[in-house]
Amino acid sequence: MCLAVPGKIVAITDRDGLKMARVDFGGIFRETCLEYVPEAKIGDYCVIHVGFAISLLSESEAKETLALLREIENIEEELGPDPEQAAT
């Protein structure tokens, strides 16, 4: 239930007074309630949980995290293989 997947907002509508959206989960479309992310626009990605968007994903934060983790990968390349592991 908590494994909420990110989806992309492709259309925004109103249903019985609620702000709703059509959301694309990599080719599968679902109706989602946007009441908790009033600032959401078409094209935004959000975390969706039991039919509700609970958070908008931040592209800049996503990029920063990936850059930080890639640094670990780069350091590793510079270090070469772990001598302890190479010995065994």
Place this chain on the structure above:
Amino acid sequence: MKYVTEYRDASLVRSVIDEITRTVSRPWTLMEICGGQTHAIVRHGIDQLLPPEIELVHGPGCPVCVTPLELIDRALIIASRTDVIFCSYGDMLRVPGSGRDLFSVKAQGGDVRVVYSPLDAVKLAQKHPEKQVVFFAIGFETTAPANVMSVLQAQRLGLQNYSILVSQVRVPPAIRAILSSPTNRVQGFLLAGHVCAVMGYWEYPPLADEFKVPMSITGFEPLDIVQGILTNVRQLEAGQVDVQNAYTRAVTREGNQVAQKSIDKVFMECDRKWRGIGTILVSGWCLRPEFDRFKAEKRFDVGEIHTEESLVCIAGQILQGLKKPHDCPAFGTECTPENPLGATMVSSEGACAAYYRYGRVSLQND
């Protein structure tokens, strides 16, 4: 898919695991709170790729697993009524009550429906004014915004035939209970990313401080999980007792304040019983008195309930990180997903289900 593929990059995951191996100098026991993370960890074999110093124990964050037996039995009685359409998240259907489950109620002619969103249950109430529609509103902080919105929407639409059976629990009191136990082994926590997406993480620093246990907010993709573990291991190795956010693309310190406001409008704090664990004080939410008419317990008097829990099931200890699924003598023999003795074997977030599904039956080096 954006925000998914990049976080499943195997070589990057491996680099982060190598970094964990370089960082760790002694044994640490970490707990991932959320059952969704347990499944991701076991599914991707992250627990087996980690250095042997790191042990992951699985936490209570499986809403279906901790919903108390009394409430499931109550749900079964309500769902059996001919005037009721009973709606539930799909996970709940095979969860054993005292003797039967929602699935068997449905097989015997009960109108039990699986809904994806609680708003689908509201829609059913609009469509079937002649019926009582009851929604089983279970979950942690992540489902609360959806569950309360269904009540607010039913109120706005003037629906007289919608009610909810609430089993709403919260993470911080569960962490407090785990850390207060004399048998506790957990030294660091991976906090449930989506619970924090809703609630923020301002509630956790006092807990980290009081019990001297670092915590890292962790997402759900393999890269998120290893990043959460790395963050936590760095904190532990440095003797740093704080709360760090390793899931910044989805979580802010304040969380979703619009959602928090709605929750506060409809729910108030209350004590909650957790299946296999017992009552934890102020560990959940229930409807405020102003919303009494949406309370399924009020609408349907089911009389006294006598529960009967399986005698062999050790799910309560598994959910507190004290035992692992294969410590249970019934695991994979008497208890399987087809024939579950406990909720942790059927929930998509249950630890027993994860171990069974991904073949951890005879894992010796765990």
